[in-house]
Amino acid sequence: MRRIVALALLLFPVAGLPAGNGDYVNLPGGSFRSALKYEDRKGDTRIAPFALMRKPVTNAEFLAFVQRHPQWRRDRVAKVFAEPRYLAHWTGPGALGADALPQQPVVQVSWFAAQAYCEAQGARLPTWDEWEYAAAADETRRDARRDPAWRERILRWYSRPSTQALPRAGLQGPNAYGVQDLHGLVWEWTDDFSALLVAADNRNQGDADNAKFCGAGALSMDDRDNYAVLMRVAMLSSLDAEDTTLNLGFRCARSTR
Amino acid sequence: MKRLLCVLVAFALCAGALAAPKPTPPTSVPSESVYRLSVKLTDQHGKRFDWSQRRGKPQLVSMFYTSCRYICPLIVDSGKAVEKQLTPEEQERLGILLISMDPARDTPAALRSVATKRKLDPARWTLASPAQADVRKIAGVLGIRYRALADGEFNHTSALVLLDGEGRILARTEQMGAKVDPEFMAQVRRAVEQPESREPTRVRFTSSTNAGSGSLLPK
Numbered sequence: 001m002r003r004i005v006a007l008a009l010l011l012f013p014v015a016g017l018p019a020g021n022g023d024y025v026n027l028p029g030g031s032f033r034s035a036l037k038y039e040d041r042k043g044d045t046r047i048a049p050f051a052l053m054r055k056p057v058t059n060a061e062f063l064a065f066v067q068r069h070p071q072w073r074r075d076r077v078a079k080v081f082a083e084p085r086y087l088a089h090w091t092g093p094g095a096l097g098a099d100a101l102p103q104q105p106v107v108q109v110s111w112f113a114a115q116a117y118c119e120a121q122g123a124r125l126p127t128w129d130e131w132e133y134a135a136a137a138d139e140t141r142r143d144a145r146r147d148p149a150w151r152e153r154i155l156r157w158y159s160r161p162s163t164q165a166l167p168r169a170g171l172q173g174p175n176a177y178g179v180q181d182l183h184g185l186v187w188e189w190t191d192d193f194s195a196l197l198v199a200a201d202n203r204n205q206g207d208a209d210n211a212k213f214c215g216a217g218a219l220s221m222d223d224r225d226n227y228a229v230l231m232r233v234a235m236l237s238s239l240d241a242e243d244t245t246l247n248l249g250f251r252c253a254r255s256t257r
Numbered sequence: 258m259k260r261l262l263c264v265l266v267a268f269a270l271c272a273g274a275l276a277a278p279k280p281t282p283p284t285s286v287p288s289e290s291v292y293r294l295s296v297k298l299t300d301q302h303g304k305r306f307d308w309s310q311r312r313g314k315p316q317l318v319s320m321f322y323t324s325c326r327y328i329c330p331l332i333v334d335s336g337k338a339v340e341k342q343l344t345p346e347e348q349e350r351l352g353i354l355l356i357s358m359d360p361a362r363d364t365p366a367a368l369r370s371v372a373t374k375r376k377l378d379p380a381r382w383t384l385a386s387p388a389q390a391d392v393r394k395i396a397g398v399l400g401i402r403y404r405a406l407a408d409g410e411f412n413h414t415s416a417l418v419l420l421d422g423e424g425r426i427l428a429r430t431e432q433m434g435a436k437v438d439p440e441f442m443a444q445v446r447r448a449v450e451q452p453e454s455r456e457p458t459r460v461r462f463t464s465s466t467n468a469g470s471g472s473l474l475p476k
Contacts (some may be wrong), residue, residue, distance in 0.1 A: 040406040197404055240397075241394075
């Protein structure tokens with residue numbers, strides 16, 4: 001019987017999770033105070049229980065995905081879904097090479113591509129709220145954000161030049177939820193990255209691009225000392241869905257009941 | 258055991274057939290086309306269609322929502338202002354498509370009510386809602402950002418996007434209101450010059466289409 005089940009999983013790969021991709025951690029959710037201040041949202045945010053990938057998606061995992069879904073190979077992807085730099089660091093459309101080691105997190109992926117990867121898993125990208133909630137934890141505390149030493153440690157990573165080769169995914173210790181690498185490895189897409197409208201809205205017309213972050217960004221932060229979050233928000237709010245960058249990757253999430 | 262295996266294999270084959278991509282349109286959609294994103298819209302008459310059916314005619318596209326009090330009336334004004342500067346023949350060669358970012362509330366009746374109130378000619382104006390899951394993807398290909406607010410309003414950027422007959426973005430403007438951005442207007446004029454879709458100056462790319470339906474992956 002067990003063999004039949006195994007066989008069935010082989011026959012219906014969509015029903016089972018592709019090897020190495022099924023590593024999710026359950027997060028309980030609950031009441032969370034975001035560092036972002038929204039005019040319309042007073043007080044805490046409710047985070048529903050969800051599951052989040054323990055580690056960011058790696059090159060090896062993303063290679064397996066483009067092999068199964070060749071329309072996401074860099075030589076076949078629709079230009080509307082990914083800019084020319086998409087997976088440009090891979091040695092070929094179906095090969096990683098020296099600049100993209102299998103265990104390094106995949107970077108230079110567009111939001112559309114990250115979405116498609118998660119959809120193929122029966123998952124989705126985490127929302128910003130979910131990401132911020134998970135990333136508020138350190139190794140022992142679910143909310144370490146008040147600790148200046150922890151903040152300092154995160155900020156040190158941001159000051160590191162992005163030209164250095166990326167470490168492998170999963171080298172850092174898990175946080176209190178069991179999630180790794182939320183800080184200190186790569187930036188990550190969120191499902192609702194394009195909801196991070198830092199510049200209020202465009203009822204006040206004018207140079208919106210200029211006002212979108214920087215000064216306006218600081219004004220919308222409830223916690224102005226939380227530079228790590230501020231930088232993430234500024235970066236995500238500046239991106240279009242087809243954009244890719246050298247240190248922007250992703251991980252998937254699932255709603256749990 | 259063997260029979261069970263047969264059933265499993267048959268089922269797998271069947272599932273494989275079901276998962277096969279839908280037949281692609283006769284000519285493939287260009288790589289730069291927003292219609293590579295396969296989405297179904299429901300318009301103000303309750304008609305459901307894939308937005309790639311708008312192919313063949315340049316389109317003026319924007320996103321809005323019907324309960325919007327501030328900027329969305331301006332988006333309609335902007336579309337009307339563009340229209341007003343065109344001759345009746347030119348008007349006929351331009352489709353106007355307003356896509357809702359609030360499909361939960363923007364039923365055909367709600368869309369129809371705006372179309373009637375604003376006297377939008379149904380021959381040219383289509384107001385339509387996508388599936389909730391497709392809203393952010395559509396916003397993604399159009400370069401529009403939005404966030405749902407607690408009170409049911411949306412915080413959003415506003416843009417008029419001009420598509421050629423194949424769904425490639427020719428121009429966009431964030432200048433809203435009765436005064437049309439002259440550069441944008443010039444692009445609209447050029448787009449409707451010929452009844453057939455203009456060949457853009459960019460390189461034509463002809464790979465097979467993304468066959469997904471409401472999804473970034475083939476079903």
